[in-house]
Amino acid sequence: MIDLIIFASLLALGYFFGRMAETRHYKSIIKREKALARIPVLATKIPDLSIKPQHTILVTGSVVISVDYFKRFLAGLRNIIGGRVKSYESLVDRARREAILRMKEQARVKGANLIFNVKLETSSISQGRGIGSVEVLAYGTAFID
C-alpha cells in the first residue's frame, strides 16, 4: 500500500512539475527564437564568397535537461510495445532548440550576425542508468563584421 502511494506520488510529481517546466520552457524558447531570428544559423561549411567577415570565432551552447518520473514511466511502457516515444520527443526537441539559442546568444554578445557550419551533438548522461538526462551541444563558426 505504502509502496503504491509513493509510486503514485512520484508519478504525480513528475507529471505536474515536468509539464509545468516544459510549458514554461517552450514559451521562453519561442520568445527567444523570435528575438534572435536576425542571426541565421547555417549548416553549410562553405559560405558565399561575397561574405568577407573581419574575423570569425567559435561559438557554443550546451544544455542538460533531465527527464521526469512520469516521462520515464511512459518511455518504459513504450519500451515494451514499441512506437514513438512521445514523452522523450519533446524533451530532446527542447534541448536542441535551447542549445542553439544559447549558442546564438553567445554570438549576439560577440556582435556576430551569422553562424556557419553549425553542428549538434547529443549525449545521454549516465547511459540510461540512474539519472536519465540528455545533453545537447551546439557549436558553429560565428562571423563578425
Next chain:
Amino acid sequence: MDYSNPQIPEGINTSKEHPLKEFFLLTIGIFGTLAIALFILGVLADKLAHYLPYSIEQDAELFVTGTRDKDQPIVRYLQDLADKISAVQNLPEDMKIKIHYANDDVVNAYATLGGNVVLFRGLLEKIPNENALTMVMAHEIAHIKHRHPIRNFGSGVVIGLVATLISGSLGDNITGRAIGTTSAITSFSFSRDHETEADETAIQSVKAIYGHLAGASELFLIFKELEGLDLTPEILSTHPETESRLRLIKQQSSQNDNKTTPLPEEFQNWLYLQE
C-alpha cells in the same frame, strides 16, 4: 548573398497529443493484459494445486511456531474444539488438524500447509465467548478443508515467478515496480476469494454446533476495532472488507436473542502457559 532562417512551425518534432491520454492507454493496456494473464495462470495453479494429494503437505517438514504440548490446558482445550469442528466440517480421514498455541501479543490466527493451525495469545485474549472462538477456528479449519494454503502457495508462486521474470528481463526499475504491484493485486484477489469461502464454511460450522450464530460476528467487531482508521481499499487487501464479512453473518442469522456459550473459567489463565 542574404542568409536567413525560415520560421519553423511548432509540432513537427513533437506530438500534440496530451501525455495523460498516452499514459492511460498504455497503463490500462499493458497492466490490464498482464493482470488478466497472471489471473489465468493463477486460476490454473489454484485448480491444479487442488489435485495434489494431501499427503504431500503432511510429508513436508515445516517449522510452525507455537506449542503443541498436550500438558498445557489451553492446547488440550483448543485441540478438542478443533476436533469437534473438524467432525462438523466432514474433513477427510487423513486431514488431521494440528493446533499450535503461540504465547505472543500478535492479534492473529492462521492456517498453513499440513493442517497446522496457529492461534496467538493476542487474539485469544480478545475473544469474548466460545462461539466467537469457534468462528475463528472454524474459519482457519475451513482454509485447510478447502486446501487454501497449498492453493495460495501454488498461485502465489506462479504469479510471483512470472511477474519477476518479466520485470527482471525488462531491466527497468519503474516498470518493474508497477509489474510487482500488478502481481500483488492479482494475488490478493485469490486470497479474498479464499477468505470469503472460509467465512461461509465457518458460519455453517458454528450453526451446526450451536444451532445459532450468536457471538460469531463479535470476532469481526474485534477486527473492525483493530482496523481503526485503516483506509486500505479492498482491492489492495488480502482480506475482504470487514463490513461485507459482517453482512454475510447477518444474512445467515435468523434471530439475535440466543445465548452465547461462555469460555471455560480458567481460559484467561491458561493463555499464560504453565511451567
